[in-house]
Amino acid sequence: MASILSKEGFKLRFSGFSNRTRDWILSGRKFFHFEYYKELLHQFRSQMGVFSSIQLAAVILVFIFFMVLPLLAVIGSAFTANGVFSLIWFRIIFTDPRFWPVNGCTGVPIQIVGDYLYIRGVDCGAIINSIYVGLSTTLISTLIGVTLAFFMARYDFHGKSILRILILVPILSTPFVSAIAIQKIFGEFGMLNLLFYDILRILPFRVIFEGLAAVILVQSLHFFSLVYLSTYAAFLAIDPSLEEQGENMGAKGFGLFRKITLPLALPGIEAGAILTFILSVEDLGTLIVFESDPVVRRTITYQVYSLIFAPTGAINPIAPALSVILLLIAMIGFLLIRRYMSLRHYAMMSKGGTWNPRLNKPKWWQYIAIYGFIGVVLFFALLTPLGILFLAFSTEWGTTVIPVNFPTVINFFQVFTDPLVLQSIFNSLFYSTVAIILIVVLATGAAYIVARKNLPGIGGLDLLVTIPIALPGIVIAMGYFLFFVRIPLFASSILNPLITAMPLLILAFTIRKFPFTVRSTFAGLQQTNVEYEEAAENLGASRARVFAGIVIPLVAVSVLSGAMMSFVYCMSEVSVSLVLGGVNPSQAPLTWKMADILYQVAAGSHHAAVLGLLLMIIQIIIITIVNVVLKSRTESMVGL
Amino acid sequence: MVTIDLKELTKRFGEVVACDHIDLHINDGELFTLLGPSGCGKTTILRCVAGFYTPEEGQVFFGETDMTRVPPNNRNTGMVFQNYAIWPHMKVFDNVAFGLKIRKIPKDEIRKKVLDILELVRLGGMENRTPFQLSGGQQQRVALARALVIEPRVLLFDEPLSNLDAKLRVEMRHEIKRIQKEFGITTIYVTHDQEEALSISDRIAVMELGHIRQVDSPKDIYEEPQNLFVADFIGSCTFLHGTITSANGKKITIETSWGQQLHGRTTRNDLTFSKGEEAFAAIRPEDFRVREPKADFNKLSSTIESLVFTGRYYQVYADVGGTHPVKAELAADSEIKVKDKRDLFISYRDVIILKAEGDPFADRIRSLLEGKAEAD
Ligand SMILES: Nc1ncnc2c1ncn2[C@@H]1O[C@H](COP(=O)(O)OP(=O)(O)OP(=O)(O)O)[C@@H](O)[C@H]1O
Numbered sequence A: 001m002a003s004i005l006s007k008e009g010f011k012l013r014f015s016g017f018s019n020r021t022r023d024w025i026l027s028g029r030k031f032f033h034f035e036y037y038k039e040l041l042h043q044f045r046s047q048m049g050v051f052s053s054i055q056l057a058a059v060i061l062v063f064i065f066f067m068v069l070p071l072l073a074v075i076g077s078a079f080t081a082n083g084v085f086s087l088i089w090f091r092i093i094f095t096d097p098r099f100w101p102v103n104g105c106t107g108v109p110i111q112i113v114g115d116y117l118y119i120r121g122v123d124c125g126a127i128i129n130s131i132y133v134g135l136s137t138t139l140i141s142t143l144i145g146v147t148l149a150f151f152m153a154r155y156d157f158h159g160k161s162i163l164r165i166l167i168l169v170p171i172l173s174t175p176f177v178s179a180i181a182i183q184k185i186f187g188e189f190g191m192l193n194l195l196f197y198d199i200l201r202i203l204p205f206r207v208i209f210e211g212l213a214a215v216i217l218v219q220s221l222h223f224f225s226l227v228y229l230s231t232y233a234a235f236l237a238i239d240p241s242l243e244e245q246g247e248n249m250g251a252k253g254f255g256l257f258r259k260i261t262l263p264l265a266l267p268g269i270e271a272g273a274i275l276t277f278i279l280s281v282e283d284l285g286t287l288i289v290f291e292s293d294p295v296v297r298r299t300i301t302y303q304v305y306s307l308i309f310a311p312t313g314a315i316n317p318i319a320p321a322l323s324v325i326l327l328l329i330a331m332i333g334f335l336l337i338r339r340y341m342s343l344r345h346y347a348m349m350s351k352g353g354t355w356n357p358r359l360n361k362p363k364w365w366q367y368i369a370i371y372g373f374i375g376v377v378l379f380f381a382l383l384t385p386l387g388i389l390f391l392a393f394s395t396e397w398g399t400t401v402i403p404v405n406f407p408t409v410i411n412f413f414q415v416f417t418d419p420l421v422l423q424s425i426f427n428s429l430f431y432s433t434v435a436i437i438l439i440v441v442l443a444t445g446a447a448y449i450v451a452r453k454n455l456p457g458i459g460g461l462d463l464l465v466t467i468p469i470a471l472p473g474i475v476i477a478m479g480y481f482l483f484f485v486r487i488p489l490f491a492s493s494i495l496n497p498l499i500t501a502m503p504l505l506i507l508a509f510t511i512r513k514f515p516f517t518v519r520s521t522f523a524g525l526q527q528t529n530v531e532y533e534e535a536a537e538n539l540g541a542s543r544a545r546v547f548a549g550i551v552i553p554l555v556a557v558s559v560l561s562g563a564m565m566s567f568v569y570c571m572s573e574v575s576v577s578l579v580l581g582g583v584n585p586s587q588a589p590l591t592w593k594m595a596d597i598l599y600q601v602a603a604g605s606h607h608a609a610v611l612g613l614l615l616m617i618i619q620i621i622i623i624t625i626v627n628v629v630l631k632s633r634t635e636s637m638v639g640l
Numbered sequence B: 001m002v003t004i005d006l007k008e009l010t011k012r013f014g015e016v017v018a019c020d021h022i023d024l025h026i027n028d029g030e031l032f033t034l035l036g037p038s039g040c041g042k043t044t045i046l047r048c049v050a051g052f053y054t055p056e057e058g059q060v061f062f063g064e065t066d067m068t069r070v071p072p073n074n075r076n077t078g079m080v081f082q083n084y085a086i087w088p089h090m091k092v093f094d095n096v097a098f099g100l101k102i103r104k105i106p107k108d109e110i111r112k113k114v115l116d117i118l119e120l121v122r123l124g125g126m127e128n129r130t131p132f133q134l135s136g137g138q139q140q141r142v143a144l145a146r147a148l149v150i151e152p153r154v155l156l157f158d159e160p161l162s163n164l165d166a167k168l169r170v171e172m173r174h175e176i177k178r179i180q181k182e183f184g185i186t187t188i189y190v191t192h193d194q195e196e197a198l199s200i201s202d203r204i205a206v207m208e209l210g211h212i213r214q215v216d217s218p219k220d221i222y223e224e225p226q227n228l229f230v231a232d233f234i235g236s237c238t239f240l241h242g243t244i245t246s247a248n249g250k251k252i253t254i255e256t257s258w259g260q261q262l263h264g265r266t267t268r269n270d271l272t273f274s275k276g277e278e279a280f281a282a283i284r285p286e287d288f289r290v291r292e293p294k295a296d297f298n299k300l301s302s303t304i305e306s307l308v309f310t311g312r313y314y315q316v317y318a319d320v321g322g323t324h325p326v327k328a329e330l331a332a333d334s335e336i337k338v339k340d341k342r343d344l345f346i347s348y349r350d351v352i353i354l355k356a357e358g359d360p361f362a363d364r365i366r367s368l369l370e371g372k373a374e375a376d
């Protein structure tokens, strides 16, 4: 009942608005009438104070200049050659076997040679490669994530509270080093082969993941936690009486799950899955770790990355066209989950979690299934942080289960005495902090306007602030080069990344990690009664005072938890950091330095792992605070 | 203080006209109630007065001043919300002091005013509590104190008591009335509870579907309903359908479909009733008698269909004229049994004759009566 009620409530609140908008849209002629603009102005004036107007203008300005226009610049150069419209770059792409399977796919996906089992995947050119990597990662992550979420949401078993925390570990984002850890652990003489082939002799082969299969493995072990979180939230939001009704009508066990529970949770699962797809396709860090394999280099994201030469801002002319294809793939995904991603959707969902979810005591065989499944998943998921620990505390890890000279802290001395590393840590902290301040100022305003004001065009604002989560970072980075380097107005300003990378890095962080805060704030507002604000206004408070004195204190917890997650993801941002960081190493952020160490230093992976560990610790602290102290919800964790 | 005038006030939400060309004059110092069923537009009017809605048409005046486009924070009204809207992040004191701080009143004066008003609403000594430590009734008082302390020109209440239990509701009712009279602030009070409206108000506007159907004192609203909607909404009248057979000044007689003559009166001096015209007789349950009055009474032969003893009276459904159930409350000392054939008496002045023609509610009553007849 409650969910239906809140849906009705939603309709009621917005029906007046949408009707009017529909009328307006139907009467296209309105744009020629002075009256229309007068009415618009009046509506605007009566709802927006000076303060909200400034916030709105700031949000729109920042997003137009640092997201929309750079993207348009990318699209513009993709479709022009020598200043005129042209499809030449696309023609080149679709006739080049590096990008498109003109000659079909090559490679043997699975091969047994002697006592070696190679799992590789095929090579179908960058475009298809990226798509099938994304799809495979999504499929695996979804199967694991949904099963896990089902067990956690519907069964009550011993050790659940600990498992619930452990399952959150894979959500930690440690670019490069998690891939390296998995590379080592799954390697020819890595921990797993040693254990299961050489020592225990359970496996008949030495199993080796190579190329795109390795990428899929690394990504799946990370992203399943994202599907898990969004599915878990969806399961918890299901009104138990709906399931009970299904039971009354005779559905039981798996039938009940398939016929009632799954369809109800489907939007949440879909959203998590599609987001996984988008993030998998735009992931750059993993590709860089495996770049020695030529097939890994044949992925769209890697190609775009390698076709930008940061130090001079030179861009291969087919890179924008490839970016457009990448953007298109991501946008199709985004449109599919648009309903779920839009802020306003929360009005319908936010009242979802008030009831006690149904928890069953598992039967003995279910116990086995649950512990077995969770055990295996956790085993693999915890391998990553374990590998990072091993790497950080050793200098050599080749052919033994545990690194030879484990544990040693020599890496820490070497890393933390390097002034450039310290500089990069400082840079990242500084950029992230400034970005978070910008995010909080702008996101609270944007969320407040979308939640509380009925103005035509609010949907557009909603779209603007939620879309960054689906925008591939590498495309944004390329857009910055195209827009701020080539347009004369900016070329001599501090926004030119060739002059200084700092402003653009901060703004890129702001845009890219904006959704975490804006969604969390919006959800908080949605759960806060409007009458608190009206009561203050009634007593004479100006709009700015209502916002600062009533709104902000009431949603402070939501803003804070969103902001902390934005901070976490700013610190571990890869794409823009790598591209812009390359211009001037002294301004480069931490993730750029990690990649740099990997290339430059002999013990690169061990040194990078130290920095990965640092990121992990920061993230664990923040996620713990967000979860335990602030009792936060999933939207700030996932950005969904 | 101030009078409030609404002129042709109209507010639409898409297709819905929430209030439709409302004209109202509210006197200085009056406690004026908007009463009506859910969705009739009471809140909409109140929020137009508070400034949270801007009407599509019409104006709101406080005294001579047109307030229609003045933003809510400049109207100096004090509003008490249905769910109190006590800010959870502030103590009781800070909640009440909020409006004074905005008015930049010196600190010690704020302190004095807040403590005084808390005393007045009987919350003395609770200023340091957080809202979570208060009961519903106490929160209600904080909301009242918060609205009163700024000495607003106008007090606005939107169903302020609907979240309280029955006993507290009656108690707070008197409290609100006492304080309102003490301050003499012009007040608009919204409720859908007719008992509350009748007991608290100086005057009441009964609303239906965005229109005002009658504005009068509680006594007149109850005794002199001007149309079918008001007669139906206030009290629970039984309606009998008929044709006018004689109309002589205020005295009117109708004949029902089964030939019963009913003598009654009209509440409308402004209308003329003519012979042969369709009309309804409205009778309140408490006006039926089993004993014959001295003079000027109608007699209805009836069969008792059902009977519930409530303590003070019997709640009876009786059938008159074969298929017409009437609802009556009969004295507890009368001896009645189900299936009894009894004569029921109603004096002439308790039968109110209302025109069917031109009354938007007539169709509703007709179908209600037909439905009842069929259901038998
Ligand atoms: N914000 C809104 N958007 C759309 N329609 C609305 C809105 N507010 C009110 N309405 C509609 O306007 C009409 C009048 O609503 P209003 O809230 O004034 O009723 P009410 O008399 O206060 O009812 P209740 O006793 O249920 O509070 C209703 O039909 C309602 O659905």
Ligand SMILES: [Mg+2]
Pocket (backbone or CB within 6 Å): B042, B043, B044
């Ligand atoms: Mg209302």
